[in-house]
Amino acid sequence: MATESVQSDKGLGIAVVFSILAVLGALVMVAGPDQMSKAWGFAAACLAGAIAVVAVQIWN
Numbered sequence: 001m002a003t004e005s006v007q008s009d010k011g012l013g014i015a016v017v018f019s020i021l022a023v024l025g026a027l028v029m030v031a032g033p034d035q036m037s038k039a040w041g042f043a044a045a046c047l048a049g050a051i052a053v054v055a056v057q058i059w060n
């Protein structure tokens with residue numbers, strides 16, 4: 001009896017993309033010219049990091 005299973009690396013790829021976006025958001029947070037851009041960088045880093053973690057959990 002043969003069983004076949006197909007695994008996808010979609011979760012890993014999405015996690016890598018959103019991790020890169022999280023790092024870019026953190027860089028904006030550190031090097032932003034004013035307080036508002038630093039706040040948006042922090043928000044982007046938090047949101048992208050959360051999506052990266054959820055993506056791995058969904059497609060695992």
